[in-house]
Amino acid sequence: MHHRRLALIDMGTNTFHLLIVELPQGDELPVPTVLLRTKVGVKLGEGGISAGRIAPEAYARALHTLAAFQEEIELHQVTEVRATATSAVRVAQNGPELVQEIFEQTGIRVEVIPGDREAELIARGIRQAVPLGPEPHLLMDIGGGSVEFILASGTTIFWKQSFEIGAQRLLDKFFIQDPLPAAAVQAEQAYLAEVLAPLTAAVRQHRPVGLVGASGTFDTLCDLQAARAGYPELVGKAAPATDIALDSFRRSYELLLRLDHAGRLALPGMTPLRADMIVVACVLIDFVLTTYQLPHIIASAYALKEGLLAEMLGQ
8 A cells, every 4th residue: 555645844934844644545535644743943043034144053953954854754755745944044145055955965845935825824724723713813823034914714814914023033123131121022012013004904904803823932822821720741732722811821921021031941831942032922922912902812733834734635
């Protein structure tokens, strides 16, 4: 029995993801079996994203990670590989060079996708995890380089835009002191109010009923919530969709603003990669919740690569 095995790679600005699935043959609606799901904190945007270049150390980490992914791909006898790169590679002068070198060293062809396409795939991925129903929701994926906002229901995308205001960029711009001073929080909020004007107009028009968040910051908020509620076994094992109550978000946010790096690192459920970025990312989440008066957050464990998979399977 010959199986179709797909590998999906999402090269984000902070994190590289690898998903390997097997598709049963002959099924009308193939339900993929996950063989491997792994992620590596590559921090591709560190030390360079705001200057428009991938720094040498980050460049080396990217090549090293893709070589490791290629080993897994060979080990799992994958028949088809799809790799996408987003914000960091999209805007870096040396992005094309990295894509070329990855191909030469691993044979993996990386597709650099525009923000619009990224938003579309993210919406498709989120829909696999969260039943949106007929009402418009605000979907938000906080990356290291870009943040995608999509206004969508279960069937329709009403509006979408990618903004180059990812957590690594916000960190470079506003995280001048630790803990983050009130003035820096206000400066970030003022900046967001300006940059997100197109989103504000779209929200006014489509009136979303809730916020659905994807990617690292939301995963970590789920982990902080689970640890605080006394479910350490759920940390790092989020369900496809998890509710984050507003007061739970506020508690995490308040702690993250008050503690310094060491204090944040010590929080049960915190990931080292995220200990600084989560602060500026939570200012963004708080801005969105408050400005658009959204009553709660649903965190989606699925995003871009699951969207790509759904698209490949014609779902």
